[in-house]
Amino acid sequence: MKIRIDNARLLMPDLTVSEGSVLTEDGLIAAVGDIPDGECDEVIDAHRDLVMPGFNDAHTHSAMTFLRSLADDLPLDRWLHESVFPREAKLTAEDIYDLTRLAVLEYLTSGITSCFDMYFFPDAFASALTDSGFRGVFCGSVTGAPSAAEKLEQDYLRFNGKDPLISYILGFHAEYTASEELLREVSALSHKYKAPVFSHSSETRSEVEGCISRHGATPTVYLDSLGLYDNGGGGFHCVHMTDEDIGIYRSKGLFAVTNPCSNAKLASGIAPLLKMHKSGVRLAVGTDGAASNNALDMFREMYLAAVLQKILCDDAEALPAEEVLSAALSGSADAMGINSGRLEAGRNADIIMIDLDTPNMQPINSIVRNIVYSGSKTNVKMTMVGGRILYRNGEFFVGESPEKIYEKANSIANRISSQM
């Protein structure tokens, strides 16, 4: 499959805007810029719209779509124990498949071309993605006793290298849901495969306080002491980080994956993104799940990342648009270990087209700032993953009709609610 997009504005890896064409072939970007004519399966005229890399959603729980708008405006504890956990206990693998397909539709509308997921039933997740043509990385989400590590290793070996759209990264749910024995097993796997490890970390103040009272150290210091970060990786959320934590992230080359919407809506706080960035910590951006966000929308996520940082720092200069956009593109891709996030030959053809002929993008004083500060899902004209167009002009091409996917999601949500 060979597609050429002509007459485009191009968002280059250094975030400058150039003009020219993009050629995709066999799932990869084959060329960018001045491209001689040649035979193609399709030639698209971009009419000077912007072609850029797709956003990479570096932390989500895709199948949580069924919990959207079900338990808002509740404190975290009640939200988790009264609404989320009892409902999740009723999910089947088939539910995960259907609910993940719904999330994929939403990712596509927001120009998201890959997700870093952590949830149950990785096989169902992987099938939903490959059936849709979407790219995903599954993060191991083990909890509890050390026996879980065996399954983690099996999945790690089973999912990597099986399908070019799917990969698997070692991980565990969080310090507070894992025994020290399990964490030592995960660390051993990380050393065995020289593989990075991710988990939820430092999301709430009480989580950090709990870890200090259990282990005499913050989650970052404690996990690092077990050797979990010797091969890289990082944390989801990273809201309550000490200077020592930030030092560990910098020195070990860890990624801080920020989820500003979810952290705000659950009143968890604002992550110190500027401080981490200035300290040399690499940032990535994720939406978290629809239960706590409640949208899977990278435009809103980038906006919140930028403006919340200005509030936190009491400084309108804090975290400029360029830094946030870069985190959502190459930062997230690098955290996930995928070859995406930059418009250059040899990268995955994970590409979106942004409509600039809309009121919110006019006048064109700065395309990068337009994207971060006034861009929205209305601007996403096309979303391509691995060289295949999955969304264009409001239509989906994912092998299943959206109506069918909506119907299934509603029926799952209703079934589970009726069982409560």
Place this chain on the structure above:
Amino acid sequence: MKIRIDNARLLMPDLTVSEGSVLTEDGLIAAVGDIPDGECDEVIDAHRDLVMPGFNDAHTHSAMTFLRSLADDLPLDRWLHESVFPREAKLTAEDIYDLTRLAVLEYLTSGITSCFDMYFFPDAFASALTDSGFRGVFCGSVTGAPSAAEKLEQDYLRFNGKDPLISYILGFHAEYTASEELLREVSALSHKYKAPVFSHSSETRSEVEGCISRHGATPTVYLDSLGLYDNGGGGFHCVHMTDEDIGIYRSKGLFAVTNPCSNAKLASGIAPLLKMHKSGVRLAVGTDGAASNNALDMFREMYLAAVLQKILCDDAEALPAEEVLSAALSGSADAMGINSGRLEAGRNADIIMIDLDTPNMQPINSIVRNIVYSGSKTNVKMTMVGGRILYRNGEFFVGESPEKIYEKANSIANRISSQM
């Protein structure tokens, strides 16, 4: 002109969702619910999409669209003095007309059916709105010496009652840009016409501190002492409010118009919405101008109003979705003194249709929460103002092509930049 919308979900004034039809006639809502068949100019099948009142944008500077993305990530002082003021000095009435038309397009895409504007050249503003078919209230924005009050009275009398789409409310820019003599004149006008008064108020900490050092009182206490609030009105922003200020707002029935995106992006802070609401102060929502927001998007505004309050109060229960939605509908309409914001017979036919068959609105666990927490401009299928459809399925019907409007906005932005 008589339009009937059948087969709709209806967002009723109490924010419950009902089913039925809406009939509009002569610019007003004629009936809601079960409506017998009858002759109409147009019958629309809503296919069970949601019909609801349009959002009312209770504080904006429409023509500031030309400054979008021009000076982001700057501290307020440099932003105002280096970028905004020198550029604004070069604006002509014709520029205001063209730039306001651009803002109207953006309002329509976000389901906004009216705006409460404060800027220069009210005649150009009014023409841009009436030529587009859009509803607006102009807020007097006088500054400086008492002579400005004469013009304020003239405009107040000239604009009110002239066109059903346009009205005019007494106002001044802010305490810090007005002489006490001018404020006394405005107060006299307010008493003469028993008319409410609005202004920017308590937007930044330094503004409040400046007022205290000039007058020994906060802006609210000082302005109230001049009798400016004896006939109602309110303040734009209301970020830094003391308990005494809140007491005055409550006892005088003033509206606190919140602009959470602008306040966040300029690092001004988070308004104490929950505290004001619990104290009995009525809330309204506005986008502020595109220079500081940078979008004119009520979905993003509502989301930020809700989630920032949770951060401010360290409480995920703070300011539930229903309160925010109510502020953006009836709260804003009442602040602006327009007969909109509720789906009931006799109100202005300022109505929007929300597409529920999109991934971000599925499953349908709660329509109100979906709107506030995951809704977006992609869901706006139709925007009707005063019984006329101005936007439908991505197309504008405002008497001018969007391409022409974009072209003019770019040419104005470029001209002014080249003069700097």
